[in-house]
Amino acid sequence: MAKPVAVALLALAALGFAIALAASIGEMTIPLEIIVKTVGNRLFGTTFPLNRIQEGVVWDYRLSRALVAACCGGALAVSGVILQALLRNPLAEPYVLGISAGASTGAVLVMIAGIGGGALSLSGGAFLGAVAAIALVGLLAMGSGGGSDRVLLAGVAGSQLFNAMTSYIVTTSANAEQARGVLFWLLGNLGGVRWPDVGLAAPVALGGFVVAMLHARALDAFAFGADAAASLGVPVRRVRLVLFALTAAMTAAMVGIVGSIGFVGLVIPHAARFLVGQGHARLLPAALMIGAVFLVLADILSRILVAQQVLPVGVVTALFGAPAFAVILYRARRPL
């Protein structure tokens, strides 16, 4: 039992270090020591004398941003693990399957077109959009004869449709200012993130992870397909319903905060499998932690890659993710 605990502590330490780095690096570099002292002053009642501006930048901007990046990376990676297992497709993930696109459409409908008349929050709209995308892609995949390849094709169709709807809404209903903001957000942007966003992202990511862990055995049983899982006593319909809703909720919450960030859900599960193997009881926590660290590091890169400019983090993940997609596709080729 000592080994899993040690591994978990090590992973948490790595995440903590990545977050501290993210709080330190930026237009104004702030020494790690100041980061530690700021956290001490804010959370543990220490009274280190600190520069007010530095403390403010670290606490109000960078730490909240890094924490949301971590939650977002973790949640997307866990979603990717779930979708790859349920659909038995190594390329499945929220972005590729159009779930992120659906969530964006839902969010934009609330934000710009004012659907729901204020009763529906942005995340709520994103969730409904994500559910609509899953339903559409699922129906399309089943209607075209099922099979794991059809799901990807249906995902392509779904993404295109929802992206077109988003563009339509933005171009017809938004003013120039809004349009610029929305387009930047759509690419995946951690710029406007503050503490209240952590209050949404953290419970969704951790809660989603716990629910996924409770289904780890069921996900293992899907290795040979839904009928095989059913014959092992897995309540296939309920598991699918719960886990698809869970991925929709996790994706929607993250899209609502930071826009659609692609490829994290695709690449991280494969990296995690490489490290801990196929069993979901180990794969899910590994994906959560690696995804969290990955997106925090990607966010740091997005801020230092181009001087004086911050890239949308979605651009950075795509720069890594698209080649990884190609590699996974190549390795998944069928033996003759």
Add this chain to the structure above:
Amino acid sequence: MTADVTLATHEVRWGVGGVLMVDGVTLAAEPGRILGLIGPNGSGKSSLLRLMARLRKVSSGVVTLGDANIDALPRRAFARRVALVEQQATTEAALTVQDVVRLGRTPHRGPLSAWTGADAAAVDTALEQVGLADRRERLWHSLSGGERQRAHIARALAQCPSELLLDEPTNHLDIRHQLEILALIRRLPVTSVVALHDLNLAALFCDRLAVLHQGKLARVGTPDEVLTEELIETVFGVQASVERSPRHGRLQVHYLMG
């Protein structure tokens, strides 16, 4: 293994898209014996097995295990009694033989319970029974067709079932592996229901045969009672002569050229 519990269908009907695939079949497996399901393509063999495995819900009629309607049994309890070996089920995940067989313990474990000695023992026994104990670390995609089928059977055995359902377990295997798999099934101390295509193999290995024709049960009985020239002609549409083999005393079907 419980000898008195057995799987039976009563006037079972099931269809898909308005086409009746299984049409009023009443059939019972005999405890500890092998029941072979034979019939041409589309005669309803696989559908009937899926109904017995509770993968599909009957449109009318009931499937029973012992005295109980299988729909009334808890899912996991059912999976501890009845195991299914599907036709050609495969995976792209990098699983070892052992990982696959371990899946068979799923219905015996709660979502949070740890892997126990009993689980490990069931997996070891299952691997021994199918002769894969020395290949437990091998990766799934490196296995031959026959080894994969044996791994599936081991996975089913790790469920510790009293009833084993097999859907054309010899499909796509060469003749040596076909004989090997059927001999293995004969050795197992369970009640088996096996869908088969090859009439000679069915005659050789099954205790009883049920012939399905257009979703209906055409005949059921011992191979001697069932495999007649007249039945083969009406059900399969081919001319054949049936003789008793002087070597093994079982019936043998010779197909006659048009």
